[in-house]
Amino acid sequence: MKIRKIKKLHYFSGITISVFVGLHLFNHFYSIFGIEKHIELMNSLRLFYRNILVESILLIAVAIQIYSGVKLFSPKRKSTFTFFDRLQIWSGLYLSFFLIFHVTAVFGGRWLLELDTNFYFGVAGLNTFPFLIFFIPYYGLSILAFFGHVAAIHNSKMKHTILRITPRQQAKFILAFGLIWTILIFYGLTNHFNGVTIPAEFDVLIGK
């Protein structure tokens, strides 16, 4: 397949995934208002994405995104690399790794363990020692990589200065926003640092 076609595929699957991820990360952010509120919002959002049509589109988009991203990855395409060029490549590679494991875990949890993959499924490991040593960087980098990838694309595509803010500065703003969003999500998912009591049905996830 020609590079131009692969780029187009990557663009459209990227937009499709970003709509879901935008809602998904807003849902996680919403946990700063409490676990009940997070679950309530997830139940409403599930009306949109938890059906055979939307989930199939999403899964196909994830597969296309990873395949096309790996195809586009060629360290020799340029002779010089800026910070944002490097960020685009590394964040894309991490997102590919993360999405494969994350989506497999969610569907494994739902079909094999027959669990409700809600708030507690997402954060059981994050709130339990020693699993949190893995889950803090695993989730933290996933959110940062998402915003990092968006910032790098913005930096390469945006041509306009807004209120004297250059495209490069705008991209840095997206990165800073991603960092703040990550901190807020962690604040909510660890229930404001007071700890989360994981219901017994999720014990299987934390070796109990």
Ligand code: HEM
């Ligand atoms: C703190 C970080 C995250 C946590 C705790 C988390 C947790 C979860 C949970 C619990 C589900 C199941 C949702 C449901 O059953 O309704 C899920 C699904 C999913 N998540 Fe995440 N997630 C995180 C970050 C991300 C990021 C950064 C991405 C993408 C870049 C992502 C992509 C997905 C996808 C594609 C699904 C599958 C949706 C489906 O088809 O049902 N997640 N996540």
